[in-house]
Amino acid sequence: MSGPRVAAAVLAKDLLLDLRSKDRLGHMAVFAALVVVLLSISLPSGTPATRVWIPTLIWVVFLFTSLLGLGRSFQAESEHGAIALLVQAPCDRGWVFLGKAGANLLALLGVEVWTAILCTVFLDIVWAPALPEILGIGLLGAVGLAAVGTLLSAMASSARFREFLLPVLLFPLVLPVLVLASRMTAAALGGDAIPVGWWGWLALYDWVFVLISYFVFEYVLED
Amino acid sequence: MEERIIRSARVLAPLSVVAVLVWLGMVVFVAPPERVQGVVQKILYVHVPCVLPAYLGFILTALGGLGFLLTRREQWDRLAHSGAEVGVVFCSLILLTGPIWAKPVWGHWWVWDLRLTSTLVLWFMYVAYLFLRAFVIGSDPARTLASVYGIVGTAAIPFVYYAVDLARGSTLHPSNPAREGLPGSMAATWIAGTLALLLVFAYLVARRLEIARLEAEALEHAVREPGI
Numbered sequence: 001m002s003g004p005r006v007a008a009a010v011l012a013k014d015l016l017l018d019l020r021s022k023d024r025l026g027h028m029a030v031f032a033a034l035v036v037v038l039l040s041i042s043l044p045s046g047t048p049a050t051r052v053w054i055p056t057l058i059w060v061v062f063l064f065t066s067l068l069g070l071g072r073s074f075q076a077e078s079e080h081g082a083i084a085l086l087v088q089a090p091c092d093r094g095w096v097f098l099g100k101a102g103a104n105l106l107a108l109l110g111v112e113v114w115t116a117i118l119c120t121v122f123l124d125i126v127w128a129p130a131l132p133e134i135l136g137i138g139l140l141g142a143v144g145l146a147a148v149g150t151l152l153s154a155m156a157s158s159a160r161f162r163e164f165l166l167p168v169l170l171f172p173l174v175l176p177v178l179v180l181a182s183r184m185t186a187a188a189l190g191g192d193a194i195p196v197g198w199w200g201w202l203a204l205y206d207w208v209f210v211l212i213s214y215f216v217f218e219y220v221l222e223d
Numbered sequence: 224m225e226e227r228i229i230r231s232a233r234v235l236a237p238l239s240v241v242a243v244l245v246w247l248g249m250v251v252f253v254a255p256p257e258r259v260q261g262v263v264q265k266i267l268y269v270h271v272p273c274v275l276p277a278y279l280g281f282i283l284t285a286l287g288g289l290g291f292l293l294t295r296r297e298q299w300d301r302l303a304h305s306g307a308e309v310g311v312v313f314c315s316l317i318l319l320t321g322p323i324w325a326k327p328v329w330g331h332w333w334v335w336d337l338r339l340t341s342t343l344v345l346w347f348m349y350v351a352y353l354f355l356r357a358f359v360i361g362s363d364p365a366r367t368l369a370s371v372y373g374i375v376g377t378a379a380i381p382f383v384y385y386a387v388d389l390a391r392g393s394t395l396h397p398s399n400p401a402r403e404g405l406p407g408s409m410a411a412t413w414i415a416g417t418l419a420l421l422l423v424f425a426y427l428v429a430r431r432l433e434i435a436r437l438e439a440e441a442l443e444h445a446v447r448e449p450g451i
Contacts, residue, residue, distance in 0.1 A: 151375070155368045159358040169355060169372065172348040176382035179390045198389070205382050212378055216371045219292055 003095035010086070010099025011106075017076060018107060024069050025107060032065040032115050040122035054123060055185035059178050062108075062115055063145070063171075069107050070149035071166050073100060074157035083157075087221050097150060097217035101210070104153075105146040112138045130188035136199070137188065141181035143206040148173050151213040154220045176205055225298040225432060232429035239426045242419035246272075246412070254412040263327050270320040272416035273313045276424035277342075280310020281349060283428070285377040288370030297439060300366040303373055305431035307352050309424060314346045340387045348376045362442070 018024055039057055077083045086096050116134075119125040127134050152169045156162040180202045187194045250268045257264035283306025290299030321339060322332040333339070352372050359365040405413075 148375075151371075155355070155359075155371065158360060158364065159355070160360060161358050165351075165354060165358050168347075168351045172344050172351060172383070173375065173379045175344055176379070176386035179386035183389060201382065201385055208378060208382075209375075212375060216292075216374065219367050219371055222367070 003091040007095040007099035011102040014103030036118040056182040059182040073153040094214035101150040108142040133188040144177040147209040235426035239422040246415040246419040249412040266324040272420045277313035280306045288373035301435040
């Protein structure tokens with residue numbers, strides 16, 4: 001079986017599991033809804049300060065919600081001793097990473113769309129005038145988060161206190177995604193041009209961490 | 224290599240003591256009180272010299288991790304672990320002494336300044352590295368996963384620096400104290416501090432390596448002869 005076919009098989013398996021059990025996606029959806037409702041109730045409405053803070057808050061909501069899903073990315077394999085089977089995949093183990101990260105990316109994109117709808121309803125955010133930019137930022141942010149999150153989730157999956165360990169490992173590493181994506185979202189929503197350098201750094205982050213994760217996943221999976 | 228580093232502790236110990244005594248003597252008796260900041264400025268003679276050892280510790284972590292993944296020799300992992308622990312100690316000293324100086328001079332304990340924030344994120348990253356080592360079950364997986372995190376963390380540093388720069392703008396830190404026409408006694412105290420703390424750093428790494436090797440030997444002995 002070639003590498004891309006292994007990646008596609010892992011991705012399809014994870015998607016099927018997500019769609020059948022609905023646990024992971026359902027929990028993320030409810031959590032995101034709760035946090036956005038809490039924010040909309042507690043934030044003073046319509047003040048300029050609130051407008052400035054909202055893009056960052058949206059990305060924080062997305063980051064925390066993602067953590068719920070990423071933390072369970074390897075749960076099924078851990079619980080059923082199936083990691084040993086993934087190790088035996090007849091290809092470079094980086095392809096297994098790409099499959100898992102691809103499934104996480106699709107789940108995170110789903111969460112982003114859901115969070116965007118919630119923000120439209122509860123926080124009066126109008127996305128339409130900057131839709132192409134918002135789609136680009138959402139995709140680049142989700143790719144970075146899915147790459148780093150998938151790798152760290154695999155690393156934390158067999159550890160003690162993994163619910164504590166994953167955010168402790170993840171948050172310092174994804175700080176650049178949070179800062180860049182929230183700044184870019186603020187610029188897009190405010191009708192300002194997004195500097196090319198910001199796009200470049202976010203894309204470079206994605207490229208670097210997908211590449212590094214692809215190569216080091218070999219070591220992560222063997223242990 | 225490991226043996227040589229461990230043996231160097233015998234020489235490094237007296238050298239470190241002498242260097243630290245000379246440095247502290249210079250801080251108290253040689254460096255004059257700064258005209259505007261007064262005596263509180265003397266904290267910087269501790270704060271600034273901690274920077275180089277902290278970063279060296281993290282470089283050792285990345286190099287040791289890479290060496291371990293490529294060669295699978297445990298001594299590389301011990302070097303990485305020792306570098307991270309000692310690096311975190313010096314990084315903590317930077318983060319503790321900074322606010323003590325900042326409160327009377329800047330008027331705030333904490334300012335979201337570029338260097339301060341980057342150092343804090345770096346500290347979080349390496350504390351996470353130590354947590355990972357502690358919580359992963361089994362010493363072999365802990366070594367491998369920690370090595371991976373050390374490498375991934377190092378790759379993130381330029382991005383963190385850029386992001387903090389973007390978020391927080393320019394730094395409040397002086398650009399380079401040595402370039403600002405300091406009196407010779409002040410510059411000499413800074414240099415003495417940096418040399419002294421580099422010696423202390425090398426000594427601590429050597430002793431931590433020795434402890435790590437003794438732990439590994441004890442574990443090996445316990446596995447070979449479980450009854451004893």
